[in-house]
Amino acid sequence: MRRLPAFDDLRAFLAWAEGKGDLARISQPVALAQEMTAVELAALRKNGPILRFDHATGADGARARMPVVGNLFGTKARVAAGLGLEPDGVAGFGEFLAALRSPPPVDGMRDALSRWPMLKAALATRPKILRRGVVQESSLPDLTAIPVQTPWPGDAGPLITWPVVVTRPHGADVDDVQRYNLGVYRAQVIGPDRLIMRWLAHRGGAAHHRTWVRAGVPMPVAIALGCDPAMLLSAALPLPETVSEMTFSGVLRGARTEIVKAETVPLMVPAQAEIVIEGFIHPGETAPEGPFGDHTGYYNAAEPFPVMRVSKITCRKDPLYLSTVTGRPPDEPSVIGEVFNDLALPVIRQQIPEVQDVWLPAAACSYRMAVVKIAKRYPGQARRVMMALWGMLPQFSYTKVVIVVDDDIDIRNWDDVLWALSTRMDPGRDLMVLDRTPMDYLDFASPEEGLAGKLGIDATTKIGSETTRDWGRVMALDPAHEARAADLLKGVIR
Template sequence: MRSLPAFPDLRTFLDWLEGRGELVPIRDPVALRHEMTAVQLACLRRGGPALRFERPGIPVVANLFGTPARVAAGMGLAPDQVADFGAFLAALRAPAPVEGMRDALSRWPMLRAALATRPRIVAHPPAQQERLPDLTALPVQTPWPEDAGPLITWPVVITRPRDSGPQDLARYNLGVYRMQVIGPDRAIMRWLAHRGGAAHHRTWGAEPMPIAVALGADPALLLSAALPLPETVSEVGFSGVLRGARTELAPATTVPLMVPARAEIILEGWIGAETAPEGPFGDHTGYYNAAEPFPVMQVTAITCRRDPLYLSTVTGRPPDEPSVIGAVFNTLALPTIRAQIPEICDVWLPPEACSYRMAVVRIDKRYPGQARRVMMTLWGMLPQFSYTKMIVVVDGDIDIRNWPDIIWAIATRMDPARDVMLIDGTPMDYLDFAAPRAGLAGKIGIDATNKTGTETTRDWGRLMRLDPGHEARADEILARILA
């Protein structure tokens, strides 16, 4: 399935990018406060390369996944292989019964992927070659002018529940939660209540919870931590599938956890009952979010590789790096969505809608009321659509990645009184200040499909189409006279 080599760490991925002209050093001094953000976003919006800022002290790597091609490469894939890999992952999650020896042998790639989910424990990890004195040694950005302070933006946060041990790797949670640095050995961990890290923290009660943070992990581990995986799927194991090789882990030096052996930097520590106001910070919505209390991490050790790299990103109004990653994840998730709702042909989560607050769904419509059924199934059955507050359902002839097509379908196939479904009091993104109550809001479904059967009492419009032969003749004439 993979067409690229396995990337066991960030450095091998950067070497591969550099060989393709996709990594550029910046040797001019660039300020960590605000200025680096401007450079990153300008590069991303030009479809530019990954960047390595050489002059903050420890080099800063940014815009790593600034194009869909680099996101795919982080999974070992060419861009046109992402959809097929998504189908493979859907089959890996729910494989069909084996039918004979030939069928069993044909599934060797699936078996190999399953074996790659078993981590390998190493004794002398590169991530523990050296130590840093405290958090002030890290080149942490302050991204936006009204941000409350320095913000760690690409941390892979590692936790486990109270009733587990350090070796219970299947029960680990890996998540990406931003961290506000508030002192040499203290940082605020911003995780929302529904996230895995917060759920683990609750299991520890009044007892401090061990925690570790990998900065500059390999691309497969980074993307696994960012994916909205089901709760039953281990991010550690899933990263082995993405990488095409087993994840290497090692015991942390001061806390009872296993940590990525090849990360650039590892923060170790504990989280107890202490909280501190986090924010405000600019967020993926394009607005500053309000300051709220979140738990404080007490750092007990910072280990690193020799000559470490610091990986950073910036979130803001799309396009930003998270929205680029989200577009690829959309393609990756489609086969799993279709396995559960077969009449869905395609789903698009527009990056302009923060990559999750709106969905446009193309269906193979066969009966009245089908569009509403699809909407309710998406909201109620698939957790990744819990915060999607608008769903537009269209027919198979609509290009769902083309806004003019979408608007035309809404304008010509939707009646506001008949085809709009409103629901109140449903879960919503805590950051959505448009919601009248924090964490609770309404949802809207728009049926922009052709109406059939009992959905209408009127004759439905007939679609205008030219003869394909005439269109081909027109192309031939224009190619000749406009050449």
């Protein structure tokens, strides 16, 4: 199933990309404040390469102590490569993950032997504990040694944008990594040894934080910077709450995850990362985070979030700093989201069999709108699919518009979707409106923070009791005539 090697660390992935001519080194000075953002977004919008900034400069014009890597997953092909796949292998890998999640019964010895790749993947989830990791070869004096970007003009300050935040619930053993959570939460630097951890209430890190607050003791936290592609993508995937991203990364990597005990906090951390920031969050200690430019294309308001006091920063001898930019799509998260859309489809079809395809348009912030293609068989089926999708995964609770169409519609072609909307949907009959449902509080259109409506649009052909009128017949030419036309026009129309 995997066509590419296992990338044990970020450097292996960068070397592979450079060998393919997909990495560009920029030697000219580039400012960390805003200028680097412009370069990264310009490269992404042209499907450009990974960027390595060898001369990043701070506010005082001084050269950063380490290179900055950006636009890592700026193309769908590189996201697929991070999974060890060519682009055409993503759909098949999604089916494999769906089977791994809910494997069908074994039918005989031959079928059992055919499951060996699945067994191998399951074994790869067991982390390998090292006595010492390369991420502990050296150390940094404080956060000022890390070349953190200030992405947008209205941002409150430097913002760590690709952190893999490692947490565990209070009472869990340090070695019990199955109960760990890895999350990508932005972290605002507010001093040499302090940063603000912005995790939303529904995320795993916030849930762990509540257990430590109830116990009334400081919470250990580690932030891994510059992890290998499999760990980065595992931390970003919308996995079930019962699945540890730390162990799941082994499935994506095709090799066991190497971890090591942190030096000053009771946590296991990625041994192959570039940098690990260790520290504690004390009960009740918060600071106003933001404003910062967000994936919606707007600045979010400043709000209080927990403060992390840094106890140590370990790193490789010559570390790299991995960064990204979040803004109105297209941006790197929206590119990742397009690939995750394809990965999630088999899981969706496992739960809602009549679904043939789902598209989450990147322009709609990757999850706020869904277009769903179904093989319709009975009246009311489109509405059932809408409700099933909204209730299937927590992430779909933030999808505020669902459009359901028939299987003759190309859902990735807006001309097709608009045709279905304008010819198969009646606003008085085919709209389903819900009120006061969960919503991303960053959605400023919501009448109340965290609560908003949902709109389901049935743009399918109406059958049975759905209509009392004879439905129109779709016009189509004979395929033989279309083929003849194409043959006659060869060389005439270019």
